[in-house]
Each structure stands twice: as C-alpha cells, then as structure tokens.
Amino acid sequence: MSDRPNEAMLIDYLYGELSTAESARVEQYLREHPEEKAKLAGLADTRTLLTTYADKEVIVPTVLEKDKKRVGSLQVPLVRWTLGVAASIGLLLLLAYIVDLKIELSSNELSMQFGEQQEQPPGTVTMEQLQATISGALEANYEKQEQLMHTFRDEWESKQAEDEKKYKDGLQKWAENYLRDQKVGLGKYIEGLEQNQQQVIDTYFAHAAIQQQAYMKDLLMDFASYMDEQRKQDKEFYLNRLIDLKISSDIRQQETEQVLTSIINTVNNLPSETTTQNF
Amino acid sequence: MYAETILDIAMNHSDTLIEKAKNGDRAAQGKLVNLWFKRIYNFAHKYFADHDLAMEIAQETFIVLHRKICQLESVDKFKPWLYRITANLCHAESRKMQSADRLRMNDDRQEHEEEIASAPFYNPDKQFQREELQRVLQKALNALSTEQRAVVIMKEYEGLKFREIAEILSCSENTVKSRLYYGLSHLRQILLAKNITTEILEP
Incomplete structure (x- = not known):
C-alpha cells in the first residue's frame, strides 16, 4: 500500500473501527512508513493521557434558573433605563402627594410648604422688639445654664469626695488584709521550709554516717589485705635473696676448690729439691 | 477509553422516561x-x-430541554439532540466571549500556549503530579480550536459514535474524524513540549 491513508482512515484504525482487510492495508502502510507509525502511536499515547482527566463531581441543582427569554423586553437596556426613570418620578410624585408638598415661586422667593398653611399672627413685630426678645431669651438661657453648671459642679465635687473616701477606705482595708494574709502565709511558708530543711539535714547526716561507716570498713579491709600481700611479697623477696646468696656462695666455694686443686697439682708436680730449697 | 457505569447504563436505557418527558x-x-x-x-x-460557565451552560441546556423536548423527532435521537443543544450553547458562548474581548482572548491564548510550552513538568509528589497533569490537559484542551475541542471531548469523554458527533455538529463523519486527527495531533505536540508521555503514568 503506497498511497497514504487519509486522516479519517487512520482515526478509524486508531479506534479499531476498520474491517480486517482495511486494517491489514493500514498496517502494511505503517510498516513501510515508520514515521507515520510513530505518529499514530503518539496519538494513542495522547488518548491514554486524556483518560487521566477525570470527570468532576457536581450537585444537580434542585431548581433551574428562570428562563431568560421569558423576561423579554426587560433585557433591553434602554427600556430598563426608561422604566427606572419613570418609576422614580412616579415615586417622587406619590411622596409629594402624601406629605402635601406645596412649592411656590413669587417675587424672587421660592417657598416650600408641607401640610396646612399657618395663619399669620395679628399685628407686626418691630426689629428692636425682636432683638430685645432674642437678647432676653439668650440671657435667661445663659443664667439657666450657669445655674445648671454650678449645681452640676457641686454635685460632682461632693460625689467625687465621697468616691475618693470610699476608695481610700477600701484601699486601706485591702492593704491591711493583704499584709495580714502575706504575713500569715510567709510565716507558714518559713515554718514549712524549716521543717523541710531539718528533715533534709537529718536524712543527710544519717545517710552520710552509714556511707562513712561502710567506707571505713571497706578501707580497713583493703588495708589488711594490702599488708598481707606486702608481707607475702617481702617473704618471697628475702627467700629469693637467700637462694641467690647460696648460689653465689656455692660458686665461690667451687672456685676456691678449683684454685686449691690447681695449687696442689702445681705443688705436686714440682721436683723434690726445688721443693726442699724453697722450704 | 469510555467505561460504562451504572449511570451510563441508566442513561442509555431510558427510552420510556424520554417518551414520558x-x-x-x-x-x-x-x-x-x-x-x-x-x-x-x-x-x-x-x-x-x-x-460557573459550565453550570450556566448545563442549566440552560435543561431549560431548553424542558421547553423543546416535545419537538424531539424520536426517542433514539435524544442523546445527539441533547448534545447538540449543549454544543450550540457552548459555541454561542464562545463566540460571545471572543467578540466581547477578542484582543484579550488572543493574548490570553498566546500566553496560554507559551506557558504550556515553556513551564517544566516536574514534581515528585504523585498526587500533585496527577492534579498538575489534569491542569495541563485542561489547558491543552482549551488551546484547541472550538471545533477540534468539541470533537475530542465528545469522542474521548462522552463516548459518542462518529455518526452521532457528525449529526450533532451537522457535518460529515469524515470531517469529524479529520478534526479528531488534527485535534489529537495538536494535543500531542503540546504535551510533548512539556515532556508529558504515558511514561509518567503510574504502572
């Protein structure tokens, strides 16, 4: 098979969807073209890798979202904007009706009024009267404030003094209690400490006496055995010296005997005259 | 490639249910x-x-199902019909995203491919490696064209027949196979660039 199989056929081969005869033809082609065979093996490899991309678990929603198409023209931004503006104006008008709002523009004055119009009081008030009324009201208010301030300061000072006294008494009582408790606690602590120390010292001395006794006993036993050993070694030493003396005395005796023997032999071998003359 | 579960069996044998619906x-x-x-x-x-997008698409698919299932020609066409709704919604969403921000998408796609090609694939921890592999596969799939991606997903993960995919996408079976061939080749190149082969899989 010299003609290259098309991609569709190669895919069919990859997915095992070819007939036996077609498969054989593709295999023949792949034997003749190892690079194509390698490429197809790569695609199979890719398919294997794709299997590792597992499905994600998902919770099925109990209620699906509303069908968007049912909303219709509300989705158009211009319509939504216009409806929004109209609704706002309507709301404002309703509010104005409820609060009985009246807006009036006359002789460069804009006035707004809610509810029933108030009747003007009879007569007119001059500027001086108005000023005097305001000053009087302000002074009265100032005096009232001063009085209130004085009253408040007196109350506050007396309360402060009372609180301070209470605080001092409380603090003193607490300090006394604290010191008393501390003293008692400290006494108990020292007493306990002394007892403990006495116990520790007694125990220590008792233990030390036992230890010392044992140590001295061991020491005396060691000294006695040391003396025995020393005596034994001295004995062996003197014995060896005696043996050496005996050996050396024996050697000297042998030498003396040899010398004497040699003299005797010499004397015996001399001629008789010489011997006589000499004597 | 596509292991059949109890849910799959139930899905493939639900003719009565579809008829009632x-x-x-x-x-x-x-x-x-x-x-x-x-x-x-x-x-x-x-x-x-x-x-979020997947949830939205899935919900829209079933809203369409509720509205239009009465128009279904026959029960045995249900599966390709449902996938056609989903695929159409996916393509529409994809087009909307592209036209809304074409430049950003292109940049992202370019960066995406560069990132896939350049980043080394190494981690000794098996669990992490598996998750990393899934992440790479996900990115590699997203690097495919929408036509190739749809075909690869339908064939490899949804287990659809070539005939069914052709019906869903309103094209010939040969076109489907050709898209699959080039889609797998593209994926192979992306994965090879990151030294990912079946050798990294646990035996």
Missing part, C-alpha cells in the same frame, strides 16, 4: 435532568475549564 411529564423531565446533568456539566467544563 416528550409527552410533557414534568417528573420524567426532572429525572432526565438528574440522569444527564453530570455529563452535560462535564462536557461544558472540559470545553471552557470554568465551573
């Missing part, structure tokens, strides 16, 4: 949602790699 039975329609929601969600998730 087709006749306007709301309970049967609800059961169909329960049966197919996971598959449709995962199709969209692999298509966009985005949970």
